[in-house]
Amino acid sequence: MIRGTKMVGSDFLQLDPTQAPPGSLTAWLAEAVRSAVSDGRLAPGDRLPATRVLADQLGCSRGVVVDAYRRLTDEGLLSGRHGGGTTVRSAWAPSPAARPTAIGARRAAPSGMVSAMPDLIASDASTTDLIDLSPGLPDLSAFPRAAWARAERAALSGLASSELGYGDPRGLPALREALAGWLARTRGLRAHPDDILVVNGVSQGLTLLARALLSHGVSGVGFEDPGSHGAREHLRRWDLEPVPVRVDHDGLDVDALDRTGLDAVLVTPAHQFPTGVVLAPDRRRALVAWARSEPTSGPGGLPRRLVIEDDYDAEHRYDRPPVPALRALAPDHVVHLGSVSKSLAPAIRIGWLLAPAALQHELVEARYWTDLASHALPQLALAHFITSGGFERHLRQVRRRHRARRDALLAALATHLPDGTAHGVAAGLHLLVTLPGIDDAVVARRAAEAGVRVHALSSHRVGDGPPGLVIGYAANTPDRLQEAVRRIAKTIT
Structure with a gap:
């Protein structure tokens, strides 16, 4: 009897494992599926072969196929359920x-947005x-699709009819209360919920601030150099001129800032963009001293000098201890901006702004005339996501x-x-x-x-x-x- 050798290869995408680079079978398989989805050979909803079946056809271990599918699932290309097989995500399409x-x-968008x-x-x-x-x-x-869906269901089930109206331009009380606790625990900020203005991301926060600064005669803002190209363009869009201020291994050079004669500066102290440095402790103290070196002016004690803190990337740290927010040192001179764009997704469009008391009413009024208020359901879902521990x-x-x-x-x-x-x-x-x-x-x-x-x-x-x-x-x-x-x-x- 003549015995033939086992045929290795799959009719699925005409996969031939002999074409894979040595030691890269998982990456080769993932790329083959990725390319097939991109060029239309695999359409949304199409089912992929079972991992055991494909592994047998390719003559490899099942773990190779499992790892390849997992990588593509992590990318959002595939979806799989226990007992339901693996399919191309129906919502996926080349962007x-x-x-x-x-x-x-x-033009590029700001680093924080x-x-x-x-x-x-x-x-x-x-x-x-x-x-x-x-x-x-x-x-x-x-x-976290499943956890977010649960948060939205919980928000809807507890939604009062009155909360379906236009809402508070500062943001719904439930979210501002949740954010007050979250910022206290994670960023060292002690703030009352009424101090928090919910905005549609850092972008809207910068827009509101730009309008306020212009109304008070400020035309130039100190800007980290190097710093986000997009953020510079965003300020220019609202007729503020970003003035470069040197950044070194300790962060913003406060002496250089002082020499500019400016009264406002935008900084990313927790994780400077793009260098990644943390504003050093002595620079933090010097920046606060710079802000406080000029007396307040105008009605309600408006600060003469203002530091705008973009809390960029603060939640993502791996090999260093946490750095408290700069606003904790000088709430009377620091505007704090943050969002969930990097921690959840930009599509949520939720951020927050904490400003000195003398600016709060002006910013809330500007927010009202911009778009009345943020959408209620995402606010309530985020509040539940935070208070339930899902966010952490x-x-x-x-x-x-x-x-x-x-x-x-x-x-x-x-x-x-x-x-x-x-x-x-x-x-x-x-x-x-x-x-x-x-x-x-x-x-x-x-x-x-x-x-x-x-x-x-x-x-x-x-x-x-x-x-x-x-x-x-x-x-x-x-x-x-x-x-x-x-x-x-x-x-x-």
């Missing part, structure tokens, strides 16, 4: 926002193969995932870009890699042509400084990060 556009076609940061560079790569390493992109696949559980889970992705990025950098130096690795959703002797704008453009969207450090800087790349890691799996760095390295060598 038009991910398509490359020409230079200057859109990015949903899909508009392009700073051109790209000729197809969306099928695009790896987006834009900083500020959170891991949207980690959004979610943050613990995403921190573990982000840490693993950061470690994968660092390992890839050590392998493919050993001459680079990584900064700001202890916290956040991005890191900065300085690379001597390169033109970072050219590298970013070439990387885009190779299918990787990454920001040049020079695009976030006004003055001179070393070249580098600002690399976001939260939104991509370890194998995608490894591939992205490999592509970037090829553009440099």
Whole structure:
């Protein structure tokens, strides 16, 4: 009897495991499925083969297929239920926002309010193969859908008829009470619920502040250099001129700020964008002293000098202790801005603003005339999510995932870009890699042509400084990060 050898391969996507790179079978399989979804060979709702069946056809362990499916589920591409199989998510489709556009076609959004940061560079790569390493992109696949759905159901079941009206422009009392407790526990802020103004993200908070500053004769605002290109443009949009103030390894140079003669400054003290440094204790004290060095003026004791604190990335930390919010040191001179855009999802559109007492009424009135109030149901759902402990559980889970992705990025950098130096690795959703002797704008453009969207450090800087790349890691799996760095390295060598 003639015995044949077992045929290895699958009719599903015509998968041939002999084409996989050595030691990369899981990444190869994940990429094959990802490409099939992107180009339409797999449509939303299509069922994938059972893991045991596909493993048998490919002649590999079931764990390889399980890991590949899990990676794609983490990316939001697939969904699976116990006993229900694995399918392409019916809600998934290639995002038009991910398509490359020409230079200057859109302006970048501020670092604290990015949903899909508009392009700073051109790209000729197809969306099928695009790896987006834009900083500020959170891991949207980690959004706690089931827990959020429970919070919304709980909010609806307890919703009084009166709460279906326009609501308080400051935000619903339930959310402001929950936020007061949350900010006290996690950011060291002692605030009464009436001190909190709920806004539609940091973006709206900056808009309201810009209008208030202009009405009080302020035309220029100190701005960290390097600092978010998008945030600079946002201030300019509302006729405020951002004046660059040097940032070094200790954060904002307060002496340089004092020399500008300005009366307002925007800072990211918990995790500076893009360098990732924490504002050093002596700089924090110096900044508060700068704010208090001028007497209050105007009705109600309006502060002459104002610090705007964008609490960017404060909840994402891995290898360092927590840093309290700057407002805790000087609530009479610091406006505190925060949101759930990085911790949950930008689509929730909920943020908060805490201002000195003399500015509160003016900001609430401006909020009312802007859009009356925020949507009630997301506010109530977030309040329940916080008070039930769901928010803290979610943050613990995403921190573990982000840490693993950061470690994968660092390992890839050590392998493919050993001459680079990584900064700001202890916290956040991005890191900065300085690379001597390169033109970072050219590298970013070439990387885009190779299918990787990454920001040049020079695009976030006004003055001179070393070249580098600002690399976001939260939104991509370890194998995608490894591939992205490999592509970037090829553009440099």
